[in-house]
Amino acid sequence: MTQSQSKIPFHDLTFYDDLPKLRDVEARLKTFLKATRERAQRIAIEAGRMADEDRVYSYDIVNDADMRRIKIRSVRYLERLHSSTGMYHLAEENRVRLTPIKGGLPVARIATELEADEIAVALHAEMPWMAPATEAVWHGLRASAREGLPGLRFSPLVLVGSPGIGKSFWARRLAHYLSVPTTMIDATGEPATFAIVGSQRGWSSATPGKLMQTVLKERHGGPLVIVDEVEKSGDIHSSRGTRHSLTDALLPLLERMTAATWECPFFQIKCDMSWVNWVMTANSRRGLPEPVQSRCLVLDLADLTTDQLRHFAQTEGARRCLPDPAIAALMDVLDCLAIKNSGLSLRTVSRTLDRAQTLVCKPILN
Template identity: 70%
Template sequence: MTRSTTTIPFHDLTFVDDIPKLRNVEDRLHRFLRGLRRERQDRDHEAGKISEDDLVNPYSLVEDHDRARIKRRAARYVERVQSSTGMYHLSEETRARLTPLRGGLPVTRIVTEHEADEIAAALHAEMPWMARATEEVWHGLRASARDGLPGVRFAPLVLNGAPGIGKSYWARRLAHHLAVPTVKIEATGEPATFSLVGLQKGWESASPGKLVQTVLSARHARPLVIVDEIEKAGEMHSNKGVRHTLTDALLPLLERMTAAQWECPFFQIKCDMSWVNWVMTANSRKGLPEPLQSRCVVLDLPDLAKDQLRDFALAEGTRRGLPEPAIAALEDLFDGGAIANARLSLRTVCRMLDRVEVLARKPMLN
């Protein structure tokens, strides 16, 4: 699926095709000064101002104090050129990693409100029990199209509900319909703060975060970030006692104005992250920091009913192209009461569909 895009600058870098080497600049200045003085000497000789015995070897026309001045001037020139790129502090290898940013990056845009309606309708048809989340995004998509924005924006969401109702799955389907890459962060399974934004150089495990890595690898400035179980995110402390929390890392990225000038800790360059959209999931409001709630729309979602799971399983099986006997077997499974007392969730139903798909695709053995 493809959608219209707009290219935004995204960064404050200047890519220079050929940054001159200091030695080359010095050599060029030496040749220029030597040639200038040789021409002057030749004119003075022709005019009779100096005799043949006064002529100086061209290589002796540039003296030691001239070389010292040239060295200083060349160094200032190269430093100014490198500083103008915004990458003076980076090694050549690190600069090469930023090559995908050259010329700016695309962001997905919604051209018409009708296009926004189609996306919302498709998402609702797949997961009608997520209507509140779909409606919130729908309003953002329509506003983006109505205002002629270069990209798509909707308020950061926190989807609060029981495990297994499909919060993360809904977010992935939203990214699919918007045709944007995703960044997945497990708030409880990793050092989520550093995983998201990265770690500055000087640390043993210094690296760019998943957000910047995805932007560079996908060459897209507007991924959808999914943060799972945000209410369970812990905190880390450095050897000096400095506290690092996921909320602290998120807050400047959730505010559009600060996100537009966000600085990557690893590359130490400013990036426009204001077009990134956010979907966070939680199993309870307990543990959600107040600063986070004040910047997001927190939606309390209902539990899943068995008939909703049944409808989802059949629709998803059809979407995956499962053969009719497999679809009929799924229908009998739900309608026949075989799983009436089972504790089903969207997660278990998806695993069930994966298994059915594997079995349906196996070749027949004679």
């Protein structure tokens, strides 16, 4: 739904393509030396300090010894330029991988407060039981428009609630309305610390984190990062006894000031990650690190009612363009499951919708 974009610098690197070539530096120094000596000769002749027949012609005024000195000086100059690019430590392969961020990256922005209102209304219409989360984002979007920020921002969120109430689904729908890319991280199924920020070169499995991978792949400086079940992430200990925790990885990224100069462990370059937005989910507050809670807006969400599930099924069914008979049949199934007290959840309804959509699109056999 968000249509406006602006570009942020994102980095302070100088790409090698923007640096002069050795032959160009040599040619520039040769031209300068030649012009300097010719001018000095002309002044000396005019002042009577040199006879005209002693003039050295232009094709001989810069000799081979001069060219050797020019080459040495050109190489030293380029070495200093290369060392100041911020990419001198990278192999050519990794410099190529960073090409998408050359010239800066776009971020989505909210042009007017009315646009923020429209996004909040659309999101609330789909999932009204997520009103506390929608309201928190709504205030952040309105503030972004009111302050004329180049991108959109809202406070990092931790959505606490029972499994199956649609926390992750709500985050994906939010990304849809904001028109920003997303990256999903399961804090229980993978080393979340390395999944988010990556690992330093030198490890056998060194790789950029999903955050940096998303930025490079999508060529976007403000993705939405969704971290599922953040309270269940454990610490990782290396063979040398070093501890790596999700909290250590998250804290610099959750603070806007430190995120603006965040250093990627893999590429070892500084990037502006201050326009990245965060939605984390948890089944309970137990296990949530205090430093994370102090930097996020933690929202306790209620369990879903049968009516809310029916509302979601009708809204989502209409969004998927299911015919009315299919939606009516789906309502009957939900009523039967509710009577049997079968532990209805948003996941159950989503699977039922998937099945209904498959049956509707299934070709009729003769």
